[in-house]
Amino acid sequence: MIIKISKRNIIFTLFVITMIFSNNSLSNSCPANSSFKDGGCYCNDNYAVQQGKCTPKYIKHTSSYGYKFCDNGYIDKGKYCEAIFVPLNALAIGGTWQCDFKFKRVGNACKEKSYAELANTIDMLSDAAAKNQCDYFESSCKSNCSTSTCRQACSVGKDTCDSTLGDACSNASSDCISQCSYLSDYSKQSDCENACSSGESNCD
Numbered sequence: 001m002i003i004k005i006s007k008r009n010i011i012f013t014l015f016v017i018t019m020i021f022s023n024n025s026l027s028n029s030c031p032a033n034s035s036f037k038d039g040g041c042y043c044n045d046n047y048a049v050q051q052g053k054c055t056p057k058y059i060k061h062t063s064s065y066g067y068k069f070c071d072n073g074y075i076d077k078g079k080y081c082e083a084i085f086v087p088l089n090a091l092a093i094g095g096t097w098q099c100d101f102k103f104k105r106v107g108n109a110c111k112e113k114s115y116a117e118l119a120n121t122i123d124m125l126s127d128a129a130a131k132n133q134c135d136y137f138e139s140s141c142k143s144n145c146s147t148s149t150c151r152q153a154c155s156v157g158k159d160t161c162d163s164t165l166g167d168a169c170s171n172a173s174s175d176c177i178s179q180c181s182y183l184s185d186y187s188k189q190s191d192c193e194n195a196c197s198s199g200e201s202n203c204d
Contacts, residue, residue, distance in 0.1 A: 048083035051090065057083045070095065133203050134161035137172050141199030150192040153179035157196060161203065169203035 030041040033054035043054035050073055058080050061068035070081035073092030086092045089103045089110040099110035102118060113121065138161075141154035157176030161168045173196045180192035 048085060050083060050086040050092065052088045055083055059083075073097070131162070134158050134168065134172065137161050137169060137199040137203035140202035141176060141195045144191070144195035144198045146191055147183065147188055149183050150180065150188070150195055153177075153192055153196060154199060157199060169200045172203065173197060173200035 030036050031053050033047045034041045034043050036042075043049055046057045047054040048057040049055075055073070059071070059074060061076075061081055062071055070076050072094060073086055074081035074083055075095035084092070084095060084097070085108065086097045087109045089100050089112075090097045091100060099105050101121070102113055103110035104113050104117065135158070138154050138158035141157060142151050145151045145154060153176045156179050157172035160175040161172035176196035176199065177193050180189050180196065183189040183192055
């Protein structure tokens with residue numbers, strides 16, 4: 001039996017061996033474990049298409065520390081693991097796949113993003129990284145607090161961090177320290193300021 005690689009996905013997403021090719025020249029260009037038929041490459045029996053190659057369709061579970069699991073690109077079928085389809089420019093993650101950074105999912109294929117789409121992706125990743133930075137500030141700051149006022153100061157600092165462009169960590173620390181002045185006990189005020197500074201060092 002021959003498993004046909006869907007022409008709709010393969011233009012294509014399979015080997016990009018671009019389609020329309022000459023029947024005579026393509027027969028020597030098919031990937032391993034595939035055959036040339038009807039003007040295209042087809043995975044042989046018991047092989048599946050993954051990233052333009054024909055990979056074993058059925059494999060045994062991987063065992064580690066007494067647990068059995070399927071490798072990336074395979075789903076658990078009980079007694080064995082079965083390969084899923086993975087297009088070109090994609091990465092298999094568990095029993096599914098996602099397109100590489102510069103590509104977007106369109107049906108069962110990954111198409112290259114436009115410049116605007118790519119710029120938007122970079123902005124989103126940058127925003128996520130900045131949010132993590134501010135979260136680090138708050139958690140580190142609060143872990144060094146001994147009073148509720150200090151912890152509130154850390155939260156004020158995080159709010160500043162979230163809304164600041166540029167040197168967010170330094171600005172967060174400054175606003176955090178300004179809140180410490182509400183503590184009447186000098187030693188606790190000093191501890192609060194040190195907590196804010198700790199938040200800044202872990203935020204950068």
